[in-house]
Amino acid sequence: MSDTRTTERVSHDGPTASSAAYAAPRRDWSRQEVAALFDLPFMELIFRAAEVHRACHRSGEVQLSTLLSIKTGGCQEDCGYCSQSVSHDTGLKATKLMDVRAVLQAAAQAKDNGSTRFCMGAAWRNPRDRDIPKLTEMVEGVRAMGMETCMTLGMLTADQAKALGEAGLDYYNHNIDTSPENYANVITTRSFDDRIDTLEHVRAAGINICCGGIVGMGETRGDRVGFIHALATLPVHPGSVPINALVPVKGTVIGDMLADTSLARLDEIEFVRTIAVARIVMPRSMAGANSIFTGDKLLTTNNAGDHADAALFAKLGIVPMMTMEPHDKCGEPVQDLASTRSTAC
Numbered sequence: 001m002s003d004t005r006t007t008e009r010v011s012h013d014g015p016t017a018s019s020a021a022y023a024a025p026r027r028d029w030s031r032q033e034v035a036a037l038f039d040l041p042f043m044e045l046i047f048r049a050a051e052v053h054r055a056c057h058r059s060g061e062v063q064l065s066t067l068l069s070i071k072t073g074g075c076q077e078d079c080g081y082c083s084q085s086v087s088h089d090t091g092l093k094a095t096k097l098m099d100v101r102a103v104l105q106a107a108a109q110a111k112d113n114g115s116t117r118f119c120m121g122a123a124w125r126n127p128r129d130r131d132i133p134k135l136t137e138m139v140e141g142v143r144a145m146g147m148e149t150c151m152t153l154g155m156l157t158a159d160q161a162k163a164l165g166e167a168g169l170d171y172y173n174h175n176i177d178t179s180p181e182n183y184a185n186v187i188t189t190r191s192f193d194d195r196i197d198t199l200e201h202v203r204a205a206g207i208n209i210c211c212g213g214i215v216g217m218g219e220t221r222g223d224r225v226g227f228i229h230a231l232a233t234l235p236v237h238p239g240s241v242p243i244n245a246l247v248p249v250k251g252t253v254i255g256d257m258l259a260d261t262s263l264a265r266l267d268e269i270e271f272v273r274t275i276a277v278a279r280i281v282m283p284r285s286m287a288g289a290n291s292i293f294t295g296d297k298l299l300t301t302n303n304a305g306d307h308a309d310a311a312l313f314a315k316l317g318i319v320p321m322m323t324m325e326p327h328d329k330c331g332e333p334v335q336d337l338a339s340t341r342s343t344a345c
Contacts (some may be wrong), residue, residue: 022056022283029232029281035225037277042269049276052283062313063117063291063321065150066110069299070138071097071122077154077189079177080253081217081246084123084299090251097122100134104141113294113306114320117148119173121299125189126155136167143168150210155194158201165205171240172202173210179226182219186254203236212242215274216266217254224274232281240286243275291321 037045053059074094078087086094107118120138127135135151142149151164152173164172176195177183183192202209211234213227231241245266248255278285294309313319 022052025237025283026281027233027235027237029229031225031229034229034232034277034281035222037280038221038225038273042273045273045276049279052280056283057286057290058321060318061321062318063286064113064115064294064309065117065119065291066107066113066115066295067119067121067293067299068103068106068110069123070103070120071095071124072299073123075123075154076125077187078253079187080257081186081214081249081255082123083249083252085252088249088252090249094123097131097134100137100141103138104145107142107145107147110295111145111147115147115294116321117150117170117291118142119150119152119171119293121152121173122154123299124154126157127153127160129160132160132163136163139164139167139169143170152210155190155198156201158204161198161201161205161207165207169207171208171210173240173242174198174202175211175213175242176227176230177213178217178219179223180230181226182223186217199234208239209236210240210242211238212240212244212278214244214246215271216246216263218258218263221270224270228274228277228281231278237282237285240291241278241282242291243271243278245271 037048040048072095073084073092074086075082075084076086078085082088083090083092103120110118120135120142135153139149139151148170149168150171150173151169155174156164156172161172174195176192178186180192199209199211211231213231215224215227219227231238246254246258248258250256250259292309293303294306295303
């Protein structure tokens, strides 16, 4: 959701991709370079992104992941897009942290349905220390099934990140959401730097980072450029870069702001452009279309479902990624290079 540097000119006659070119991805992209990629003719951009993908990833494979809300609603943050904030009147009922056994039952079902990664999300500003033992038990139980683990729990202290790392957590999701300049328009109860602090704690604990954001929140093309640039210039590229299209929820600030406007649905081509640019500037990350959340529900919104996903895969000739630790063709496992475990999202 990462430096022999390979200089790449942003032009219509781009370079031929090779695995060696991406063994040590660039982290010095300028905003002008990222903007120039966004501005490429659409088919040229897709061709360039496909070249990078084939150089570093197995073609035609997509990882199936399942997302479970282990603690829903009641969050003290005021994220303008989120139905789980106490600041919003969305009719969502807050719940307590789920029982470990129930979480593991859900993980077993997800594995039976073909998922190789199980993601657990709790609507917190930050977890309490007293919750950590229960959370680590969930991580250990899911890993014992042979599945990859991910959690998103809000901001973490260094000690909390260390405990989750020692339990074997593979990935921690902590999105930057949007560009640094647009951040305060989306969230006021925390800062962009607060997000970066947690990412540093997670990285120091040896946990792979899953970090992306949301597009379609009424932001400008410039904000999408800034969002991708911020990710591509982190000290280490995230091992996983989720790029989400907003599902506007009635009762949230952004959902109500976009209701009945042309901005309520991001142009599909612009969405694909964003994913393609992320692929080019972060070649070894699992970005956008490498992995999907399957099942009938995300955290609080409906999802397409396993049968619909299977039908789409069959139509497109795509197969689920079967191994938990796929190796890319750049010569190493897809990983956050600062971590001690080689895992992929």
